[in-house]
Amino acid sequence: MAQITRREFLRDGVAAFTVSFAAPAFLSDLAVAQGARARNLVVVYLGGGNDALNTVIPYLDPFYFSRRPAIAVPAGQVLQIGSDAGRKALGLHPRLTGLQTIFNEGRLAIVQRTGYPNPSRSHFQGLDIWGTANPNSTAGLGWLGRYLDALPSPVDPLSGWNATRETPRALVARTVAVPAIPDARAYSLASPNSGVEAQNERLTATRIASHVPVDRPHLSFVNGTVGGAFATLDRVGSVNSYVPTATYPNNGFAQALRTVAASIVRGIGTRVFWTQTGGFDTHSGQGNTGGGPYATLMGTFGDGLLAFYTDLRNQGLLNDTLILQFSEFGRRISENGSQGTDHGAAGVMMAIGGAVRGGIYGNAASLDPNPANTTLENNGADVRYETDFRAVYSRVLDGWLGADSTAILGGNFRTGAPAII
Amino acid sequence: MVRENWQVEHLLRRAAFGPSRTDLARFAESPTSAVVEYLIEYQRQPDDVDTYIGRPEYVSVTTRGGAFAPNTNIEDARQRWLFRMVHSERPLQEKMALFWHNHFATAYSKVAGFAGGLQGTKMMSAQIDLFRRYALGNFRSLLIDVASDAAMIVWLDGRTNFRARPQENFAREIMELFTWGVGNYTEQDVYAAARVFTGWNLQRIPPNGSNNDPETDYQFLYNPGQHDTSAKTFTFPIYADGGRTIPARSAAEGIQDGIDFIAALARHPETARRLARKLWAFFVSEVHPADPAFVEAVTDEYLRNNTEMKPVLRYILRSPWFNDPDVWFTRYAWPVEFVVRAIREVGWTGFSVDAARTPLTNMGQTLLEPPDVAGWELGAGWFSTGAMLARMNFAATLAANQRFNLARALGSARTSPDQMLDYFLFERLSPAPFELGPYRELLAYVNTATPWTGSDAQVNAKAAGVTRLIVGSSEYQFV
Numbered sequence: 011m012a013q014i015t016r017r018e019f020l021r022d023g024v025a026a027f028t029v030s031f032a033a034p035a036f037l038s039d040l041a042v043a044q045g046a047r048a049r050n051l052v053v054v055y056l057g058g059g060n061d062a063l064n065t066v067i068p069y070l071d072p073f074y075f076s077r078r079p080a081i082a083v084p085a086g087q088v089l090q091i092g093s094d095a096g097r098k099a100l101g102l103h104p105r106l107t108g109l110q111t112i113f114n115e116g117r118l119a120i121v122q123r124t125g126y127p128n129p130s131r132s133h134f135q136g137l138d139i140w141g142t143a144n145p146n147s148t149a150g151l152g153w154l155g156r157y158l159d160a161l162p163s164p165v166d167p168l169s170g171w172n173a174t175r176e177t178p179r180a181l182v183a184r185t186v187a188v189p190a191i192p193d194a195r196a197y198s199l200a201s202p203n204s205g206v207e208a209q210n211e212r213l214t215a216t217r218i219a220s221h222v223p224v225d226r227p228h229l230s231f232v233n234g235t236v237g238g239a240f241a242t243l244d245r246v247g248s249v250n251s252y253v254p255t256a257t258y259p260n261n262g263f264a265q266a267l268r269t270v271a272a273s274i275v276r277g278i279g280t281r282v283f284w285t286q287t288g289g290f291d292t293h294s295g296q297g298n299t300g301g302g303p304y305a306t307l308m309g310t311f312g313d314g315l316l317a318f319y320t321d322l323r324n325q326g327l328l329n330d331t332l333i334l335q336f337s338e339f340g341r342r343i344s345e346n347g348s349q350g351t352d353h354g355a356a357g358v359m360m361a362i363g364g365a366v367r368g369g370i371y372g373n374a375a376s377l378d379p380n381p382a383n384t385t386l387e388n389n390g391a392d393v394r395y396e397t398d399f400r401a402v403y404s405r406v407l408d409g410w411l412g413a414d415s416t417a418i419l420g421g422n423f424r425t426g427a428p429a430i431i
Numbered sequence: 432m433v434r435e436n437w438q439v440e441h442l443l444r445r446a447a448f449g450p451s452r453t454d455l456a457r458f459a460e461s462p463t464s465a466v467v468e469y470l471i472e473y474q475r476q477p478d479d480v481d482t483y484i485g486r487p488e489y490v491s492v493t494t495r496g497g498a499f500a501p502n503t504n505i506e507d508a509r510q511r512w513l514f515r516m517v518h519s520e521r522p523l524q525e526k527m528a529l530f531w532h533n534h535f536a537t538a539y540s541k542v543a544g545f546a547g548g549l550q551g552t553k554m555m556s557a558q559i560d561l562f563r564r565y566a567l568g569n570f571r572s573l574l575i576d577v578a579s580d581a582a583m584i585v586w587l588d589g590r591t592n593f594r595a596r597p598q599e600n601f602a603r604e605i606m607e608l609f610t611w612g613v614g615n616y617t618e619q620d621v622y623a624a625a626r627v628f629t630g631w632n633l634q635r636i637p638p639n640g641s642n643n644d645p646e647t648d649y650q651f652l653y654n655p656g657q658h659d660t661s662a663k664t665f666t667f668p669i670y671a672d673g674g675r676t677i678p679a680r681s682a683a684e685g686i687q688d689g690i691d692f693i694a695a696l697a698r699h700p701e702t703a704r705r706l707a708r709k710l711w712a713f714f715v716s717e718v719h720p721a722d723p724a725f726v727e728a729v730t731d732e733y734l735r736n737n738t739e740m741k742p743v744l745r746y747i748l749r750s751p752w753f754n755d756p757d758v759w760f761t762r763y764a765w766p767v768e769f770v771v772r773a774i775r776e777v778g779w780t781g782f783s784v785d786a787a788r789t790p791l792t793n794m795g796q797t798l799l800e801p802p803d804v805a806g807w808e809l810g811a812g813w814f815s816t817g818a819m820l821a822r823m824n825f826a827a828t829l830a831a832n833q834r835f836n837l838a839r840a841l842g843s844a845r846t847s848p849d850q851m852l853d854y855f856l857f858e859r860l861s862p863a864p865f866e867l868g869p870y871r872e873l874l875a876y877v878n879t880a881t882p883w884t885g886s887d888a889q890v891n892a893k894a895a896g897v898t899r900l901i902v903g904s905s906e907y908q909f910v
Contacts, residue, residue, distance in 0.1 A: 057803075131618065133805075172815070175818070176815075177815055187816065190816065191816075196793055198824075200823075201896075202831035207892050214876040215900055215904070218900070221868045221872075226863075227718075228811070228909070231814065232905035232908050233905045235818075235819040236819055294591040294598070347593040353603070
């Protein structure tokens, strides 16, 4: 149902940017003026519902071990990061050595128990809620889309960069179709001919797509996509020659971050990047004693971020960059019968960057299933949220992107927002 | 031959993979009702399309050393399906298999991660064959066979759904995605449904068989020892008398729990409505929201026919909603539809479907690898800038490959730019109508070769260039 509504939105929202694509050269200049060396936000989405309790581990909570006999990470293996305000000892998953490094440099903020009231345990509904920033609506514009819409008009088509194939709800905007560029090398134009003949063909295709058809908004929408492709081709192409200063692991997530670093270094004008890494829907065979499939996921996540962080730091761009990590929900506290965990409630968010005030925010849950334990919900099965994710968004919008969070989030969520920046 | 039978063409774009030149000739004088029957009663046509693979007059496949092995090699399985979509005499069967593949979206990578590439391919091929078998079959029976399908049991972790620790993955998705959708059930229903399917597991035959042995097989196994025999109570009726509790049963009879539960979901009007809305988007329009009268009429047809899909499809294809000219070209072509239609229209002699595999991934649709259990993001969701570039670039690849065939087929139409453009726009290819402005741009493109001499060099370049422009246009991205 949410998907039909998304289509409906795209249908209704298309006319605006079809017109704006008419002047690509002008927009490129605009991008340089608007965006180069501006602050940027890199979103990292862990797809599938990350098991927050095995990411940031309450390794002295006896119920952590009794409720997770097969998948608990032994206390001796966790990476120490100290305790939260409630004196609850916490450690990172042993494969998050990269994050521990960043934490020790004071540039990693961990916000525990993030979520919202009556959380959805559906992947799709959950992700859409994190996208719209409205638990009562999974349709319409995304929170980052609304941020892009608030930029001075016309908005440059490269103001957002989605490094995955499908446009996430969060990036659905009214005035701009955020390009999907999972691999900048594939973002190029072919022709059956060459030379002048190919140039004429590109010119003709551009002109056809800049035509606004009568009464066919869906056709306008695709024309807008064609226009967006032509308006961004050459700038995206410029990142292909990038030579990073750090070694990125050879997986999709790290390579996407490498491309993001390239476009930040090249200053091509992008404000918001979206990256993700999947496989977190660990219903079975999560692994044990800190090894197995979940450890691989953690390694992909932490090693990729460390390479990215190091690359930007080496080039003096860390102060321009904020990385924000989330997942659509946390997982059930007790493991299931297949050494995995089912869908749960509150999760963990992280922020990394030169302007980040590192540390542990919020209070860890007690995992005691006693009904009197108010840090849990669902009969003690799931972690109850403490910090509304929109409070974190508000801090990012107000404190980093220089926007008005109350306008973009449709309400004031500043109260209780963790001071991560 | 100029195309004239627009209503039939619309039918063939939606309920098939676009009209081929053979189809246009065959159905030029046919009433739509006859073509509907041809498509729906597809069992009247032979199911021998696989035997054409490798013959020179059809689109090619590419093997990587050794024989073509669509049941054991995943790339060959993808090529085989594309081949069938291009050439099958039962196009609606393939189209519905594609619809069900998206509806019950299962990804090869997880299945192969469990049992290796060879067994993963076998299981995925078997699942697609299941969708072909039930293309227009009974939805309840399809659900039961999907619930006991080997690939699905791996995909949604049914193989680890044990009595002592029920596993909710399949239980949740059968309600959220396969039948009636969120809003109709509670979390407690999910937990109860997980218990219903305890014991719906998998076995390897023979038990110690190697995953690399094509003779080894993974099959459904109901394991009574792992079934939770206690009663399960839901917030909605399971039985016709309104009863909400699946009674406690002996372990031996416990498989009936799942059948009762599926039957209840299948016959629920909300399931029918959700299917009706998906069928509206697939067959009628993605631009117009589903007409409530259509949804209720299709729901009624589905329930009256005991969840049989064939009468439902016949009803839709004959309905005034489907046959309204306002809905022509109002559905965004899926990448595989775009590729298959382009091959059928531009030509295939000397072209291999293998050349479409990487472009399809860049367009956002790798067959047998949907992004998640909700399937692909359809409609406008297909059209990111990167995906549109991939479509334009596939048009360029195909046009370059077919350059000489296209130039040769022009015949006397090569004598002037206007005739040449008209040949491609109105005879050879079937884009949505170009308005005058874009039409003039196309004509100006052909006219940049001045003076027009009709030389081979001119015709070869322009035939390929204008084909690329039309197939890569926004107008061509709709069916």
